[in-house]
Amino acid sequence: MDARTSPPSNDRFDPSKTPEHFVILPPEIRDGRMSISTYQQIAKTTDKLPDEGLELTVLGLFGEVGSLLSAFKKRQRDRAAFKRYNATILEELGDTLWYFSTLATRAKIDLSTIAQLAFRKLADWSSVKPADPTLGFADVQSRHDQPVPEESFSAQVLALAGCVGDLLNDFKTGIFDHNRDKLSAHMVEIFRALVAAADSADVDMGAAALENLKKTFSRWPAETTYPPRFDAGMPKNERLPPWLEFYIAEETAGEKKYVIQKCNKIIIGDRLTDNKMERDDYRFHDVFHLAFAVHLGWSPVLRALLHLKRKCDPELDENQDGARAILIEEGVATFIFGRGLECELFEKVDHVDYDLLKSIQDFVRGYEVAWCALWQWEKAIMDGFSIFRQLVDKRKGYVMADFENHTISFREGNDEDE
Incomplete structure (x- = not known):
């Protein structure tokens, strides 16, 4: 029997099931x-x-x-x-x-x-x-x-x-x-x-x-086949588009440094700082939300920023795209960032440890992203840190998120509006 399975066709997450249901x-x-x-x-x-x-x-x-x-x-x-x-x-x-x-x-x-x-x-x-x-x-x-x-x-x-x-x-x-x-x-x-x-x-x-x-x-799957996206059955205006390009840059106001993020030349979200006494460049952490969306098809944070919450389904809107789901995602981003600081931002490794992946799966239990396999989380983490390291080095640039082909890339550049 091929154990390949996919999210339910009506896009509803069944919390009684576990991520292993999506393993081939x-x-x-x-x-x-x-x-x-x-x-x-x-x-x-x-x-x-x-x-x-x-x-x-x-x-x-x-x-x-x-x-x-x-x-x-x-x-x-x-x-x-x-x-x-x-x-x-x-x-x-x-x-x-x-x-x-x-x-x-x-x-x-x-x-x-x-x-x-x-x-x-x-x-x-x-x-x-x-x-x-x-x-x-x-x-x-x-x-x-x-x-x-x-x-x-x-x-x-x-x-x-x-x-x-x-x-x-x-x-x-x-x-x-x-x-x-x-x-x-x-x-x-x-x-x-x-x-x-x-x-x-x-x-x-x-x-x-x-x-x-x-x-x-x-x-470690024999083949890396992405399951259908969680918003596959949603109206077009409530789905993540095939691709998006974001401009992320560090700005200075007096002695204070912060990061802005633009999509389609419009600033989205708040100005971000490290929110910590010891500076660690966490201000660039939005790249992790982009990586989550690319490899997991999941990011309540990004949906809120882009006004792509699934309003047509009140249950999904409240429970999967709502405030608590956003806090869960921010918690995951903070958690993996802390682990990354201990591991030189994963620059010299080609994988992350199983304990980190298992902890994340335990943390998101009860949310639709619990359907995702460990390899999807690993790709999201590794790609997220790759883009993060490049942004920290250049302090600004463009991030291309291809949600259809599950790729994310960085190119150096100034704001074309300036």
Whole structure:
């Protein structure tokens, strides 16, 4: 099944759905189901780790198990305040499974074989089917009819951590370089412990694997296909046009510096300053709103500035283009700008970290932009900072926003009206 989906035709956002509904998954995943072998094959295509050895996968596996323990600790510490416990456990188990699968792939070990060996007695090992294409996660996982006590999950994750710790200790000695069977033995024990942890948390490993792939393809898709714009069904005078050119420049009044923005030779918005004791050029931050509109098809701020709010639909006008949505967008812009200051305005990197993207998605939950994939946010952030850096350098110039082709560019120049 091609998991390609798009915003509803009537342009209404359904808050019960999540951004993962707009991720294009490989056709091997049918009705949200896949075999263990299929998962390993797909996970292999998503391996973006910088080297081909085992070290990063072993360390990643160890780190994800630590995250599982951290989530349980938060549940014990914060109790009712930690509302996202179940979702966090599902995500962390999925991440753990990805590192486990990637370790197996890099070591040229078949994951379905490991899964079979984990629950067979020694006498039955000869009946294992190599690369069994039919074996699913449900086939190796028991399901509990009654809730499992929380302390059971704690014990199982500690056991899992112990197994991974043993793997790490042997890895440090270099024993796996000449003994793949030793690595396989560790992986059988780890898989058995991973299934026990999932059972004790009442987590479907197949669901955890699927959600992990949705997250991965949301960040690194096989193809970058933009979904239809949110205003596609709106009247022409309430849609963003195919393209717009903006003139953004720093002006001086006495000792005070501020930024103006023009569109179609008309000043739009207020004069902007940094609004901070320490000067950081935030006055040029409107470029982020333009980048949001280009790559996400979303910017309540820009709609308000250009008088393009979707008035024909009172619900969209109030809830998606209204004051609270504007504050949400300004908050996102401020948040990513703060992160950019810590990272040299993302000048020397080609991507942003996942934690930033995940925090943004959590921040916009409940708004239509929550439909957008992680790669769209990353493009918006990277392009926004690229234009921002050029504006900071030149202090004025033209920004071309192509909403149809999803590009944004800068050219140096003075105000042609002057």
